[in-house]
Amino acid sequence: MTASANDPLVRFVNVQKTYDGENLVVKNLNLDIKRGEFLTLLGPSGSGKSTCLMMLAGFETPTHGNILLQGNAINNVPPHKRDIGVVFQNYALFPHMSVVENVAFPLTVRKMNKTDAKAKAQRALDMVQLGEFGERRPGQLSGGQQQRVALARSLVFEPQLVLMDEPLGALDKKLREQMQIEIKHIHESLGVTMVFVTHDQDEALTMSDRVAVFNDGIIQQIDDPATLYECPQNSFVANFIGETNTLCGEIVSSDNQACAVQLPNGVKITAQNVAGHGAGVQTAVSLRPERVQLNDVKPDFANVFEATVIETIYHGNHVRVALDVGGQKDFRAMVRAGNIHADLNPGHKLYVGFSADDCRALDPASA
Amino acid sequence: MDQAPALTASQSDVLPQEENGLPLKVKLRRAERMKKIRAMALIAPLFIFTLLIFAIPIGIMLVRSIDNPEVVSYLPNTKVELDKWSGEGMPPQTLTAIFATDLVQAYHDKTAATVGKRLNYDVSGMRSLIMRTARKFKSHVPVDATLDTFVKADKRWKQEKYWNALKRASGSLTPFYLLSAVDKKIDDKGDIVNVSEGQAIYVNIFWRTIWIAGVVTVISLLLGFPIAYLLANTSSKVSNTLMFCVLLPFWTSLLVRTSAWVVLLQKNGIVNSSLMNLGLIDEPLTLLFARPGVYIGFIHLLLPFVILPLYSVMKSISPGYMRAAESLGAHPAVAFVRVYLPQTLPGIGAGGVLAFILAIGYYITPALIGGPQDQMLSYFIANHANSTLNWGLASALGMILLGSTLILFTIYNRLTGASGVKMG
Known part of the structure; x- marks a missing residue:
């Protein structure tokens, strides 16, 4: 089989994985990873995302199905022959070697001579701005520096694919954000395919070309970050990515695009009919808090309701407001500073308005 | 921009310096003292036990490897004369006279055998030599005994090696045991040499x-x-x-x-x-x-x-x-x-x-x-x-x-x- 540039680099075909023979950790996974893309596997812990990564790295074998790399099944190829770089959450830098020896390790095991290996390792260290730290031991570096060394080590042998298993989980917030950008830049400059596992949705949205949202061993949705955020296909994705207001109700009328949903308190809202159900079916309408307008005078929207402010929390660049909308008390809105058209003091009555396009009628949320 | 360095400078000036009249280090030591005392109190019983039951007896036992009390304690006057003697040739008359008296005294004190045993480690047969001589002397104690008196008692006293052994054993400390443990000995000339092959084990x-x-x-x-x-x-x-x-x-x-x-x-x-x-x-x-x-x-x-x-x-x-x-x-x-x-x-x-x-x-x-x-x-x-x-x-x-x-x-x-x- 010849691999053309347009063929996916990796294909998961009907892959299943179970550890105990009873529960499937990964249920029938089909996933194509494109050449040069930055794909993130996002999901809560236990959703099967790490298992997928470990199957790809070769540390776990699929119970069923095939994983193809460059069109070839690699189920029985041991990890050291896969030519895949892996960055682990705990860095896994070898404590008895200096930093530069660590980075040169993949080269020396490939029988490159010591001088060349060291020079190449040094260049890789320079790339992650740690050129001066080569002679130190990993234990003498900070967490962020260690992770950069691990990154350099996984890239130095020019693998076709780099896997990262929650590599930034142990870093503090500021360092994490800095590393996200750094990894993204390295990805852009080297053009290497990267698969990144995280449970942090911000990380997934800021870094990725595409994000695969995992839950319960199934990919819930795989899309670019903007689509994922703006057009979640189901309740899980809507709730997991960003914040959302979930309004449960029953569809009373529908056509292909739009539907009217009646909430338990009798209020009717117009929404996009994403799930495609007909009248009489339970649904959960998802609405992002920042799409909600708060106004003292009645605004011109498809959905306009009266509401009472319960609580206002100031966040500097925005304000979060908890509202009582027709008896539903956990309705949240987010208003940008400088865009406030209402008195937001608790107890104040005002109007909430949102367009039908921003309401997505999805499957009824299970939880 | 101007203020930041000034601020840190003043901070670093204040911190290690005196506050309430005491340097910070002294205050730290005081604060830690109670902790240290408590820790020591916890260690103390075992430490004292180990010291008394283990460390001190072992120390005393180890001292025995260089301790050489026999001649010093049981032939005290002889020891003084031995120190004066160069150890070359045969012993002078002053030494033999005192040695004879000391030997008889040691025989009566029942310590002559201990001395003999110690000397026997160095030159085999010396225990019997000492005991035999002492027995002969005890009936009539020789006055101003000479070398001849000794030779008359036992012919072996003619040989220098017995007198040399006596001289070697006269210090209160000796390298003898340690040298024996590595198959070495001091010969009659005072040099450290290997023991004979049959004895080297x-x-x-x-x-x-x-x-x-x-x-x-x-x-x-x-x-x-x-x-x-x-x-x-x-x-x-x-x-x-x-x-x-x-x-x-x-x-x-x-x-x-x-x-x-x-x-x-x-x-x-x-x-x-x-x-x-x-x-x-x-x-x-x-x-x-x-x-x-x-x-x-x-x-x-x-x-x-x-x-x-x-x-x-x-x-x-x-x-x-x-x-x-x-x-x-x-x-x-x-x-x-x-x-x-x-x-x-x-x-x-x-x-x-x-x-x-x-x-x-x-x-x-x-x-x-x-x-x-x-x-x-x-x-x-x-x-x-x-x-x-x-x-x-x-x-x-x-x-x-x-x-x-x-x-x-x-x-x-x-x-x-x-x-x-x-x-x-």
């Missing part, structure tokens, strides 16, 4: 001790390593059972275990009969009272001491390192050698040193299982301490054992740093 035994300890340490490490690896890398259920098996020997008396080996290793014992029934050997192997038995007994004894430090080190090595090495392209065997093995070195070192130190000092196993050619230094220490009552030599041999242990431990510590030894 201890150097040989020292190297035998080191060899046996080395062999059992290496074999124990080879056998213990895979077990420790399994213990550290298997499910807790399996590792608990395994750990139980490893620790089981600790709950059986050492003597019982060693005696059990005596039964098992006999010519018609279980080991030999099993091997013969399996058709692996045609006639029984000589295991008991021979080197193989000693090795077997030792290895069985030392395995837990090797496994436990190895296990504790291996437990702390994350399996992630092997995975990382493999993902970077290393064959599992290469990953093991280059990544896993180096990280277990502290455990190998700690287990090896522990086993080796235990082995070079061990007494029971070689004494019960070994033959005459398998006895180690400890056997001779026990022999001199219990049977021949030559405590000076026993203590000198002990000193050598202790010295080599300490040297070994120092080297190990240098190589690994203090952090290397982490038990449990």
